[in-house]
Amino acid sequence: MALAVRQPGTDRSQSVQQGFTREGLSYELSSKTDEQKALAITELAAKGESFVTTHLDHLIAELRRSYSPDVKEAVCKSVMAAGASAAPFYHDLANLIEDNDPQVKYWGCLAIGSIGNAASGSKSRIRSLLQDPSEAVRFGACSALGGIEAEDCAKDLKEKLSDASPEVQGAACLALAKVGAVGAPFAPIVARKLAEPRSRANALKALGLMGIEGGKHCKEVVECLCDDDSETRAIAASVVGKMSDYVRDTPNALNRILEIARDEDGRKRIAATLALGYMGREASVHKELIQDGLFDDFEEDADNALTQGGCSTRMPPSCRKAKCAASAALGRIAAEDQGFGWETAAAQVARLLDDDDWEVKTCALDCLSALGPRARDHVDKVSGQLADEIFIVRAKAASALAKIGDVESVSLNKMADLLEDSCPAVKSAAALGLAELGDDGAEYSHKVFNLLTDISADVRAAAVTALSRMRDRGPYFASVIAQRLREQEEPRVRIAAIEALSALEADPT
Template sequence: MASDPKLQDQELKVAAITALGQVGGDLTQVPTVAALLTDASVQVQGAACLTLTSLGPFAEEHASTIAAKLEQDGTRLAAAQALERLPGGVLQPYLKDLVSKALCDGDPETRQAAVAAIAKADADRVVSDCSGELVKLLSHQHAGVRACTALVFRNLKEKGLYGASEVAKLLEDTAEDLSWLPLHMGGVRTREPSERRKPRCAAVVALGAMCSQEHWASMIRVRASTLEALASYSTSDPDLVERIASLLDDDTYAVRSRACYWLGRVAAENQADRLSEMLEDKSQAVRFEAVKALGNLGDAAATYAYDVANLLVSDSSGKVRGAAARALAAQGEHGKPYISAIAMLLMDVDPEARSEACRALGKMGASGLAYSQELEQVAKDYLLHPPEVKAAAKEALEQLGHWQAITPEAPIPTVVKAAIESTPIAVKG
């Protein structure tokens, strides 16, 4: 269906290509999908880029063709997201294109994919190939481009110190990229993190990751992002811990969230009580970071295992429910009384919660092994569970030493394979 030249319905073609990508793993379809990179429709080309990178390592052979799609407005997002899925070594010849075409794009998702792809490449190669262009983009007219460029410097860490002075100039940048807002208000996409839309927040995160001591005083002025930067220094100074803990009462949810993250990052055991109070915060971002922090404290947070377990069934956020499962697994013997509640998450409506439940059971030893049959069902079910959930179930069974008993995964559904192969592509000899 996807390769049928007589088929005029482009949406149906895209749906067929996407279905193959979601099933994944059928290497025999690589030539078919690769041929669609030259389709007349940019929508089909974009779908082919993404699906090709879901079909195994042979997609790497087509990296240059995928990278060429960065030239077109209609395929740039898909090409950037596809390149993001490839190994860092494969991406190195295309770093300049990612910087000059995707990182400076007006679309937030395209920029995000570019940042993630560049982060996978060797930092020395990024600096040698793109250092001048990256510095120029720090003064780009678009606030989102300036912010995302600063995040590239964040990922370079100490290798990015050559641009620290230019990044520091963004600390005075009060602009904000609002291009994501219409889709957010329409319920189509989530709120952009502050570091991807506010250059000065991105600058604080970048300078912290680079450990730029020269600009420490300036960084203090931006509270929420400063907390993330502080985590890069891995300090546990008692006075600083108390000052950060006081920010748990801040009016801004982003500040409370990052304070929770920081306290968990440095394993501030004396703040377990305060962190447990944040499990009832009205913001899901705060609850998520609070429960993660308690998980990082391990046995020191054992007293609050019941409060964490309560989130498994009471919290409205799948991310929070999944984080609660992970935290209980980290609490060892204190989390095991709640293992049945964790196992119930295997049928949660949120795939992320299901994945975290699988991983939690895998870390719970003999107690988790009691649920190996349930994990097997998740690993085998190719209709109900998406690939990331099945992968988490397999990982859990491997940790429990039970994976060898699993029968091979069921093949691609016949109806999907028939749709894709309805008109085979002629291969030139």
């Protein structure tokens, strides 16, 4: 039976409207219902580490006075987004693992584990939860002990490999991998958990972290490329990459990957192709096999019962479409193999820019970006994507041109025009792309400067970073960049300004 975890209320009609200023959050926490507070905090958590960290004191203050399980869970999610930055408040979170509500205990454990070993003072209390009658609590306790790297709890975690719940067994597998060398000797037991679908994903992740002991089981990992579950196949592919040295030296494992890459089942072909890509340079001798995938029209449905029900997000296109998988794999190999002999691959990938599928185009652009100057013969084709109707294609094209370099004035003008695009992501990509193009891109510094007052904080942050990278012109913008440090500015922009000023100070020119 799968873990049942209650989620805070998600009525979008009650969503926070005024933005997450400190004053706005204070208003939400002082005047709204518990359900509305939980929603506001959950939305804040989704904004990422730097944003959450700015508001942590408010969130912990609310945690101290709240009796609502929904609010407690939402605060834990925010702490998980903040990670180690929440260390000063771990005592407050440790109190949650003694809550009467098992779900609160579960989320409290996950939050403590996300802080890392700075929260190791709560180890004894978490350890006791390994015997809790709640499956969710035992799962959380394993996760927390792994997160705080509790080496002296390895034997306790090993016992949980025999837990009645396969999910708890999986959590114990991953925790043993995270506690370091003391957990590695249990790799053979962890490998046996690959036979259970409900513990398989975490067992795979664990083996990928167990170094040589995990690598001894690379053949079993390779077989998981044929799993019926798309997420498990994707995890197996990434773990193969972590074990690339062992796969290379285990002929049965490598030959099996090559065999799966030619399988009749397109799902398996995709998984094997991704696995070769994750192996990087170790798989460069097999890039012709991967290139065959650029002509493979297989696509797996993006939606299933879990995605339609809101229980899971869609898998990325590289895990669903053979052409995308091949592009992604070639891009990863190209990033590590900086040698020559990529002309055919570059031409075949560039051909995908004529595809009607925008996901195929974006994956092709990522690959050409990884190829960099080796894709120079295809600059015109990449430049043509700057006018695509899909915003992410325009953004990827700008980034790819910056990596390829040697951009002619016509393409430079097109990139500069994107600084006035309606999409913030495109404007950001264009600004950063121009900064990478050296003196040619710096000719448009005045247009990038105008983005410092853009309504989007992401665009303002990108403009700050871009201006600081424009070589000789960067120092002239130091004073306006410094103005972005004011307290009213968004945290991500202030962080970008600090990093930019530091870079300008360190630049010997």
